[in-house]
Amino acid sequence: MNFELEPPKHGGDLEAFLRSENLDPNSADRWLDLSSACNREPWPIPESFLENSAKLWYELPDAFALQQAANEYFGLAPLAIGAGTQQFIEILPALLIEHAKSKKVWVPAVGYQEHGFSWRKWGYDVREYQDVSELLINEWDIAVVISPNNPSGQYLTSAQSEQLKVLLETSERYLVLDEAFLDATPEASWLNGPLPRSCFVLRSVGKFFGLAGARVGFMFGDQAFAASTKSLVGPWPVATPALHLVTQALKDRDWQAESLASLTERHAYFEANMVPKLNTLFDSQDMMHTPLFYTWQLEQGQALKAVHALHSVGIHIRLGQGWVRLSLPAGHEMQRLNHGLVRLLQGHQLKELG
Incomplete structure (x- = not known):
């Protein structure tokens, strides 16, 4: 047995990333964090639970x-x-x-x-x-x-x-x-x-x-x-x-059905409006996706440059060995992502990536 191995890294690590870069961890709310692969429109916590859940903390x-x-x-x-x-x-x-x-x-x-x-x-x-x-x-x-x-x-x-x-x-x-x-x-x-x-x-x-x-x-x-x-x-x-x-x-079968419909709608918008820009940014069209995330395969140096460029406009994604991954944004996050990509593709960052 060897319990001293270094554990793997994970997405959903925005606050840890900010600390590693000596940035204010309290600024996390100002970033668009697409680094995990979880649904960006999660099941909503009911108000009744938030108001009446105190007793649950006292029960085994x-x-x-x-x-x-x-x-x-x-x-x-x-x-x-x-x-x-x-x-x-x-x-x-x-x-x-x-x-x-x-x-x-x-x-x-x-x-x-x-x-x-x-x-x-x-x-x-x-x-x-x-x-x-x-x-x-x-x-x-x-x-x-x-x-x-x-x-x-x-x-x-x-x-x-x-x-x-x-x-x-x-x-x-x-x-x-x-x-x-x-x-x-x-x-x-x-x-x-x-x-x-x-x-x-x-x-x-x-x-x-x-x-x-x-x-x-x-x-x-x-x-x-x-x-x-x-x-x-x-x-x-x-x-x-x-x-x-x-x-x-x-x-909650109603929410499950609504979420599946939302994923379909968001994918259609993402593929039509975001994927072409991301293909250009990553200089790669080698992409696969599931209902919850998109992954691009690309050369590691290009991946690092792309991640740094996205960081410059407040967008955090997952960087792997020869790949980058974005969770499918929520509907209300699409315009923020689009705005950041437009800024990059119109500015000097694109020249650096090329």
């Missing part, structure tokens, strides 16, 4: 109502509810340490880096793959798949899903399927059909619902792992106020 958490709401929303009872999908990413190496045939695990080279980090901490031999197709032709005992992948935007195809299910059903392998970004495209979820007994599916309310601060996630899998999972998660992983809020969010 009881997840029964959320269990029922999750069962109805996902169509399947979760194996466990935890402090975001991150908690399950942390415990899965311990959960499988005595079940898998070996300590070899395959994770995507591009994707949420906490997956590989968690397995490495527990002493697993972590190997990276570039494309899911590699899992279909190589031997492995544990693998992690992210669909849709953040930041690449790639989904599992129907053919890949069927092939992976066959592998799980005909061999002693374990698959961790991270579907944290799938709520806006639920038709692609493995939860829609019989789940292989050696598969664990992770879902989150931090992305589509935009409730990242609630720290609530769900893990689905074989009930044979229920006792071990409960032991590793602990008795009260989610605070009482978060349990109540997320229960209401999962039941």
Whole structure:
């Protein structure tokens, strides 16, 4: 085990960025922060909750109502509810340490880096793959798949899903399927059909619902792992106020439908008005997107220049190794983004980027 590894960096880090640049952290409200991939039009916290939630801070958490709401929303009872999908990413190496045939695990080279980090901490031999197709032709005992992948935007195809299910059903392998970004495209979820007994599916309310601060996630899998999972998660992983809020969010079908419609409308506007400007700014049209974010692949030096240029007009985005990512702005944020891009493309910053 190695618990001294340096943890990965994440988006949604505007205040940390401001501190690192010796800028006033209190100026965060003056920036347009598109660095995370969460819904910029999140589920609205009800006024009634804000006015009457004091008693929730005095009660120990009881997840029964959320269990029922999750069962109805996902169509399947979760194996466990935890402090975001991150908690399950942390415990899965311990959960499988005595079940898998070996300590070899395959994770995507591009994707949420906490997956590989968690397995490495527990002493697993972590190997990276570039494309899911590699899992279909190589031997492995544990693998992690992210669909849709953040930041690449790639989904599992129907053919890949069927092939992976066959592998799980005909061999002693374990698959961790991270579907944290799938709520806006639920038709692609493995939860829609019989789940292989050696598969664990992770879902989150931090992305589509935009409730990242609630720290609530769900893990689905074989009930044979229920006792071990409960032991590793602990008795009260989610605070009482978060349990109540997320229960209401999962039941709010009207908002869910309205949010899907809003995402469609915002994408149409973004692609027509922002994407051409961003293609020019990044000097790249190598772009993929999901309902919640857009990612451009570009040379690292160009990526750094583009991020610095956007910072000069108060826009913060996510910088990776050879890619940049923007969350889809809220409707009311579009004009602010457009204004910043116009300033850059009309000014000297464009010359520097060229």
